[in-house]
Each structure stands twice: as structure tokens, then as C-alpha cells.
Amino acid sequence: MGVVSSVAGSRDDRAGREVEVVTLSAMTIVLLALLAAVADGAPARDDEPAATYDLAADFSLVRNPNGPWEYGFSASTSLAPDRFTLASVADARGTIGFWHPAAAYYPYLASNPTRRTRADPTRSWALRPGEVALEASNTGQPAIVRFVVPRAGRYRVKARFAGIHFGLSSTDVHVLINGVPVFDALIDGYGGDRAFHAIEGRSPRATFVGTRRMAAGAVVTFAVGYGANGTHFNDTTGLRVRIQADPRLRLGSGWNARVWRSGHARAGCRGRQSRRGMRARPHPPPDKLVLMPRRVFETSP
Numbered sequence: 673m674g675v676v677s678s679v680a681g682s683r684d685d686r687a688g689r690e691v692e693v694v695t696l697s698a699m700t701i702v703l704l705a706l707l708a709a710v711a712d713g714a715p716a717r718d719d720e721p722a723a724t725y726d727l728a729a730d731f732s733l734v735r736n737p738n739g740p741w742e743y744g745f746s747a748s749t750s751l752a753p754d755r756f757t758l759a760s761v762a763d764a765r766g767t768i769g770f771w772h773p774a775a776a777y778y779p780y781l782a783s784n785p786t787r788r789t790r791a792d793p794t795r796s797w798a799l800r801p802g803e804v805a806l807e808a809s810n811t812g813q814p815a816i817v818r819f820v821v822p823r824a825g826r827y828r829v830k831a832r833f834a835g836i837h838f839g840l841s842s843t844d845v846h847v848l849i850n851g852v853p854v855f856d857a858l859i860d861g862y863g864g865d866r867a868f869h870a871i872e873g874r875s876p877r878a879t880f881v882g883t884r885r886m887a888a889g890a891v892v893t894f895a896v897g898y899g900a901n902g903t904h905f906n907d908t909t910g911l912r913v914r915i916q917a918d919p920r921l922r923l924g925s926g927w928n929a930r931v932w933r934s935g936h937a938r939a940g941c942r943g944r945q946s947r948r949g950m951r952a953r954p955h956p957p958p959d960k961l962v963l964m965p966r967r968v969f970e971t972s973p
């Protein structure tokens with residue numbers, strides 16, 4: 673049987689003219705459907721321009737989901753994908769806007785649409801331009817924002833977490849790909865706008881950068897939990913996410929993840945992932961390594 677087979681013939685139409693009759697075989701129909709599906713999810717070509725997605729710049733208090741972005745929280749303390757719940761209540765009354773659950777204030781996401789740092793109404797925390805705030809519930813439900821990959825291709829993901837509460841944030845922060853953790857860190861301190869509060873704490877900031885090919889529909893999850901102390905008091909945590917889809921990106925297993933300690937004395941690690949683990953650079957010394965991402969991104973099928 674040929675790749676595109678058909679049964680052709682002829683018959684007379686009602687006017688007596690001979691018309692060609694083409695009957696597609698079942699195999700042909702299946703092949704055409706497959707070709708259409710492949711075209712729809714085709715990876716980006718090398719000559720296509722790069723596309724950039726920015727959590728804050730794209731933020732919406734009207735739509736959820738909002739394009740590739742989903743704002744919400746976990747229905748439990750788990751980060752399992754099936755626990756994710758979309759936030760359903762938007763509050764755009766103030767200079768800082770919020771997404772909340774239907775029947776609770778926490779967990780929330782908050783955005784600052786302006787080009788200046790904005791403090792919350794109680795002046796307990798402040799959001800820098802380009803930053804979104806997340807806070808868990810006091811029962812341990814993480815606040816979550818997700819990015820659903822719109823098209824198969826090469827993506828570079830950069831996520832920067834920072835404690836932004838005057839009372840010093842104490843949270844656990846995570847990045848997952850299709851439910852698989854690729855980055856876990858603890859935020860302990862203040863790492864936001866210096867004009868609002870001095871940088872302070874053991875690990876006020878944490879940054880993840882990873883580049884991988886991902887399939888259409890892959891889900892990148894960014895989550896903030898209530899931390900090792902088991903309460904969400906003073907836990908407001910800033911998140912800046914920039915995702916670049918670019919066929920020209922060099923792929924491989926390159927990645928890095930960093931945690932900043934107070935005073936910008938940086939302790940962290942950079943390296944290339946291998947089955948044996950990370951080969952850290954000579955500096956900082958190994959005893960300063962405070963973070964070890966468990967896995968790199970999945971490779972699309």
C-alpha cells in the first residue's frame with residue numbers, strides 16, 4: 673500500500689457528465705490527520721524569531737489562564753500537578769492587584785503594574801517593577817504560577833525569587849517541569865528594593881536558570897511555600913520570571929542555580945549537569961554550595 677493511497681473511479685452525475693470519484697482509504701485519512709497534528713505542534717524553525725514571555729509584563733487581573741500563564745495555588749500542601757487550582761477572585765482596586773482563591777485571602781499572587789516600587793497598603797512589603805508577589809496559606813498551601821509551553825521548541829527559563837517582606841520572609845521556593853522538581857531553595861531574609869529595606873538574612877534571594885527543549889503543553893511550575901518554620905507570617909516573596917523561546921539557543925545540559933546570602937556575598941553553584949552530578953567551579957568553595965538542583969529539564973519526546 674502506498675503512503676497516500678486512494679480509490680479512484682468515475683461515474684455519471686445527474687446531468688450525465690462523467691465526474692471523477694475519489695475515495696480516501698482509511699489509512700490515508702489517518703495519515704492526513706497525523707500530518708495535521710504534527711504541523712500543529714511543530715517545533716520552532718531555526719529562522720523563526722525569538723519569543724519572550726515575562727511574568728510581570730504579561731500579567732493580567734482579568735484573564736486566568738492568561739495566554740500561557742496560569743495563576744493559582746495548590747488545593748493541598750502538595751505540588752502535584754493535579755492539586756493545582758486556578759485563582760478565581762481578582763482584586764484590582766489598589767496600586768497592587770491580587771489574585772485570590774474563591775473563599776480565602778491566601779494563597780495569593782500580587783502584581784505591580786507600574787514602573788516604580790510599590791508598597792502594599794500596610795507598608796509591610798514592596799514589589800519592584802517587573803516583580804510578582806506570592807504568599808502561601810498558613811495551612812501550607814503553596815502559591816503557584818504556571819507557564820504552559822505554547823509550542824515545542826528551545827526555551828531558556830530564568831526565575832528570580834526574593835524575600836520582600838520587611839519582617840523577613842521565610843519560604844521554600846521551587847521550579848518544576850511537568851511535576852518534576854528542577855530547583856528547590858529556601859528564602860530566609862529580605863532581598864528586595866534596598867530603598868524599602870536593607871538586604872538582610874541568610875538567603876534572601878535564589879535564582880534558577882535553565883535551557884532545554886520542551887514539548888508543546890509542557891508545564892513549568894513556580895511555587896512558593898510557607899518555609900521551614902511552618903507559618904506564612906511575613907512570607908511575601910517576590911518572583912521575576914523571563915522565558916525565552918529561541919531556536920538559536922544552544923542546548924545541552926548547561927544550567928546554573930544560585931542563592932544569594934546577605935550583603936550580596938554570593939554562595940551558589942554553576943556547572944554542567946551530568947549523571948554523576950554537578951561539577952562546580954573552583955569558586956565558591958564546595959562548603960559554600962547551598963543548593964543542588966535535583967534534575968535538569970525534561971527533554972521533549
Ligand SMILES: [Ca+2]
Nearest residue numbers: 842898899903
Ligand atoms: Ca514562613
